[in-house]
Amino acid sequence: xxxxxxxxxxxxxxxxxxxxxxxxxxxxxxxxxxxxxxxxxxxxxxxxxxxxxxxxxxxxxxxxxxxxxxxxxxxxxxxxxxxxxxxxxxxxxxxxxxxxxxxxxxxxxxxxxxxxxxxxxxxxxxxxxxxxxxxxxxxxxxxxxxxxxxxxxxxxxxxxxxxxxxxxxxxxxxxxxxxxxxxxxxxxxxxxxxxxxxxxxxxxxxxxxxxxxxxxxxxxxxxxxxxxxxxxxxxxxxxxxxxxxxxxxxxxxxxxxxxxxxxxxxxxxxxxxxxxxxxxxxxxxxxxxxxxxxxxxxxxxxxxxxxxxxxx
Numbered sequence: 001x002x003x004x005x006x007x008x009x010x011x012x013x014x015x016x017x018x019x020x021x022x023x024x025x026x027x028x029x030x031x032x033x034x035x036x037x038x039x040x041x042x043x044x045x046x047x048x049x050x051x052x053x054x055x056x057x058x059x060x061x062x063x064x065x066x067x068x069x070x071x072x073x074x075x076x077x078x079x080x081x082x083x084x085x086x087x088x089x090x091x092x093x094x095x096x097x098x099x100x101x102x103x104x105x106x107x108x109x110x111x112x113x114x115x116x117x118x119x120x121x122x123x124x125x126x127x128x129x130x131x132x133x134x135x136x137x138x139x140x141x142x143x144x145x146x147x148x149x150x151x152x153x154x155x156x157x158x159x160x161x162x163x164x165x166x167x168x169x170x171x172x173x174x175x176x177x178x179x180x181x182x183x184x185x186x187x188x189x190x191x192x193x194x195x196x197x198x199x200x201x202x203x204x205x206x207x208x209x210x211x212x213x214x215x216x217x218x219x220x221x222x223x224x225x226x227x228x229x230x231x232x233x234x235x236x237x238x239x240x241x242x243x244x245x246x247x248x249x250x251x252x253x254x255x256x257x258x259x260x261x262x263x264x265x266x267x268x269x270x271x272x273x274x275x276x277x278x279x280x281x282x283x284x285x286x287x288x289x290x291x292x293x294x295x296x297x298x299x300x301x302x303x304x305x306x307x308x309x310x311x312x
Contacts, residue, residue, distance in 0.1 A: 014039030128256025191219030208300035
């Protein structure tokens, strides 16, 4: 994928907000003193009167977003995943989730690929904590095109939504005009020996792993599962029945994320062997993003190696 255009999904987040802002006068954007990093600065430049900088006060930002939503606005509250999902969890649960308000949370800088910022900023727990909030939609797009589609779908959805966007650039493999639907997965490569279910940055790595496995005679079905909640159980169960084995891949702890969502669905309706690839029960550390992803096994080579051994 060396010749394919790469873009960080946080860039697409900022661009999508501007396009939606032209169509939706009720759309407002809030940030916690990180507009340059989250790329909501793009929206701020286009619509300065509809951008609110709440300062380094994420909990307060969520409260402001909740209040705005009760007045007919569609607020997008943005910060790093560690601060949005972590520091403001109580406010998201009690002020947004409990009354089921129409607040959208755009969380950037999730996962190990935050890189040099280190363990304090490498949020590998956000899928897990957001999944526990009743009625919360949780999504993590795989490339820039899907990221824009996710933002648009979130804006149209009535109710709370959590979206994770990456700092690290990922290859764009979706065509412009790609149709995205909340709660629906996408088969990117077909095969019946094993199914690899991934999201976020790991989708392009899973696709590369699928090609490597194909060369070894292992036909892997590669699935992009952008929506972690609600999970596309129909697609998961179909893959389990037709492939017999499942590998999940995510830039998140193996505790509580995509892997466990898949395992929960399968254990109740179609038990098959599952191998989870993600961040093990450990913290990250500072380093170049690409190097860290390889070190933590979040790369095509490791996915292919683990999947091949699993199939045997």
